[in-house]
Amino acid sequence: MSEQQVETAVLEEPAPVRVVGEVPDTSKGVFRPITVVGNPVLQHPCETVTAFDEELSALVADMFVTMYAAEGVGLAANQVGVGRRVFVYDCPDDEGVRHIGVVVNPVLDELDPAQRTLDESAEGCLSVPGAYADLARPEYAVVRGQDQFGKEVVVEGTGFFARCLQHETDHLNGYLYIDRLSKRDRKDALRQMAELTPRYEVVPNA
Numbered sequence: 666m667s668e669q670q671v672e673t674a675v676l677e678e679p680a681p682v683r684v685v686g687e688v689p690d691t692s693k694g695v696f697r698p699i700t701v702v703g704n705p706v707l708q709h710p711c712e713t714v715t716a717f718d719e720e721l722s723a724l725v726a727d728m729f730v731t732m733y734a735a736e737g738v739g740l741a742a743n744q745v746g747v748g749r750r751v752f753v754y755d756c757p758d759d760e761g762v763r764h765i766g767v768v769v770n771p772v773l774d775e776l777d778p779a780q781r782t783l784d785e786s787a788e789g790c791l792s793v794p795g796a797y798a799d800l801a802r803p804e805y806a807v808v809r810g811q812d813q814f815g816k817e818v819v820v821e822g823t824g825f826f827a828r829c830l831q832h833e834t835d836h837l838n839g840y841l842y843i844d845r846l847s848k849r850d851r852k853d854a855l856r857q858m859a860e861l862t863p864r865y866e867v868v869p870n871a
């Protein structure tokens with residue numbers, strides 16, 4: 666492809682056509698520093714949420730503010746140091762649809778083998794700042810849980826959004842994406858992280 670063609674291809678890329686979910690009100694939220702690999706809160710399964718109260722709504726508002734400030738597409742509660750099963754997302758899928766929402770107590774559906782088509786793409790994480798690595802994951806995911814008011818939700822994703830749903834649920838189960846890499850790729854990701862200063866405030870590891 667010539668340089669001209671590359672430019673044309675970029676210009677012709679369609680803008681997001683549809684939003685699934687609601688753009689959150691971030692006026693009441695505050696940024697919370699982000700935990701990074703090595704912090705124990707990222708290495709243990711988070712606790713089930715039982716109280717759908719104002720404290721939870723405040724946590725969700727802060728998580729959206731934090732995710733946007735750090736320019737992420739998803740954020741799990743233990744990434745702001747809270748070991749509870751909550752994640753937020755604002756993430757495009759491969760069709761240009763923008764998905765926004767909250768899942769409390771998420772559980773991924775087991776896919777039948779026919780649905781398990783793997784997609785190998787680059788993945789990154791706000792808790793491993795500056796690092797990216799290719800990782801194969803199913804290109805389709807369904808997660809079930811509740812919203813911040815306790816209402817049942819089912820969120821279905823394809824492509825990059827399916828990756829996000831799996832990545833965030835992994836966080837709440839105590840796993841980082843680098844835990845799914847080969848030893849060599851994990852080491853490389855940690856080296857990439859060590860070479861960069863994060864562009865947002867992080868919680869220093871003890």
Ligand SMILES: [Zn+2]
Pocket residue numbers: 789790791792832836
């Ligand atoms: Zn992450």
